[in-house]
Amino acid sequence: PRPRAPPAAARLPASAPLFMLDLYHAMASYDDDGGGRPExxxxxxxxxxxxxxxxxxxxxxxxxxxxxxxxxxxxxxxxxxxxxxxxxxxxxxxxxxxxxxxxxxxxxxxxxxxxxxxxxxxxxxxxxxxxxxxxxxxxxxxxxxxxxxxxxxxxxxxxxxxxxxxxxxxxxxxxxxxxxxxxxxxxxxxxxxxxxxSPSPVRAPRAVRPLKRRLLKKTNELPQPHRLPGIFDDVHGSVGRQVCQRHELYVSFQDLGWLDWVIAPQGYSAYYCEGECSFPLDSCMNATNHAILQSLVHLMKPDAVPKACCAPTKLSATSVLYYDSSNNVILRKHRNMVVKACGCH
The missing domain is CATH 2.60.120.970 (Jelly Rolls)
Structure with missing residues (x-):
């Protein structure tokens, strides 16, 4: 739940220890470039x-x-x-x-x-x-x-x-x-x-290996464009449309009405993913094997199976300094807040 705003008397700049602000700047700098050794x-x-x-x-x-x-x-x-x-x-x-x-x-x-x-x-x-x-x-x-x-x-x-x-x-x-x-x-x-x-006992799902690393029989390999003549005409493609990629998105905490409890930052660049995932899926689209197969089936049954979706494939954290409901000053590293790369899923 959203913390309630502290009373006016507790909102003076000195109420958040300068130490916490120093920590915020150190953590934010580390999040941005990942370089150096954090304090x-x-x-x-x-x-x-x-x-x-x-x-x-x-x-x-x-x-x-x-x-x-x-x-x-x-x-x-x-x-x-x-x-x-x-x-x-x-x-x-x-x-x-x-x-x-x-x-x-x-x-x-x-x-x-x-x-x-x-x-x-x-x-x-x-x-x-x-x-x-x-x-x-x-x-x-x-x-x-x-x-x-x-x-x-x-x-x-x-x-x-x-x-x-x-x-x-x-x-x-x-x-x-x-x-x-x-x-x-x-x-x-x-x-x-x-x-x-605490470390979670639940294992993260294992990433699908790229097809080129799998030693499969040729009869079981996924179709390549040159092996499927006729289905890659413009009517099936995304001519004139932008392929799946990252786009700019700035989230303003002021616009969200959160500055009554968020101390810093004022906002941050979150980015978002948008674009076409049409077959053939190029390597730059970071497509999963499932997305490649789904795109192929979509070509055969466009009314029954949708195209693969453009979604984040890599996310990073961002740090936020804020008041909790007891007026304590909290610095939290929120994971998966910034899109670093997009792909077809």
Whole structure:
């Protein structure tokens, strides 16, 4: 179903992390020319989802050490049948006003299960070391938590962040310069997850081999034009008509009324196939054996059997960046969206 448009307050440019836009441009560039090496895990990803934290909890100066900050994410929109190839937690760090040259250790743990009468069950995910005076996005690997998301069908992801000095003293994450949900919209923390569709157990149909590669008796070979005199007159052909080939087609998302939820692109060149598939079918028509036989039978029984159809023989993917119904920003590689070649079927 078509996602509903996010509310106006969530439609500001900053609501879609710039990271996702960078990923879109990288994936779109890779789709267009297929050259170069795509950044990060794009080469293995069909879908990239970003999640902004819905709930944030602090255990800081008002409490006893250790200090920590928790981030909770709603995972209900994760689709079934997808495999997580990578997952990252991204949080922006500004320079700390205290002891700029001090080394800090930032650790990330998953909240596996909350307990009412004791400390929550935690699972270590990643550790990063940085200077207190550093500024920029801090990236923590949370891929190891993904198995529990999918196996246990968890709807919420809890991540707990600790900051310590080299001598083991706990530091308030806020005083260390790590920004939470009160940060400006372009600098709010989020999780980005890379997915790939699970391999399907259904085998794709095997392509028909070209006739010239088959070692058949001559009596069983398909008829060639010079062997069927009289049936290739102009009355049976497509004189003056265009043979099956690819034609230009630009799909505008604005014309479709989709720009209220599609972020990029504005549209794309989809192309389409059209043209005659009349016997004899030349090699340039990429005809299947079935199409060749169907065309031959059509010559004999034109009222009973139609001509072969002009249809795509090769399709490629295109990437779309959009909002889902929960206002998460999604980058999906939609397969079979662009016609690359046409043929007779």
């Amino acid at each position: 990060r895990d794009l080469s293995r990803a069909d879908l990239v989802m970003s999640f902004v934290n819905m709930v944030e909890r602090d255990h800081t100066l008002a409490h006893q050490e250790p200090y920590w900050k928790e981030f909770w994410f709603d995972l209900t929109q994760i689709p079934a049948g997808e495999v997580v190839t990578a997952a990252e937690f991204r949080i922006y760090k500004v320079p700390s006003a205290h002891q700029v040259n001090r080394t800090l250790h930032v650790s990330m743990l998953e909240v596996v299960k909350e307990q009412s009468n004791r400390e929550s069950d935690l699972f270590f995910l990643d550790l990063q070391t940085l200077r207190a005076g550093n500024e920029g996005w801090l990236v923590l690997d949370v891929t190891a938590a993904s198995d529990r998301w999918l196996l246990n069908h968890n709807k919420d992801l809890g991540l707990r962040l600790y900051v310590e000095t080299e001598d083991g003293h706990s530091v308030d994450p806020g005083l260390a310069g790590l920004l939470g949900h009160r940060a400006p919209r372009p600098r709010q923390p989020f999780v980005v997850t890379f997915f790939r569709a």
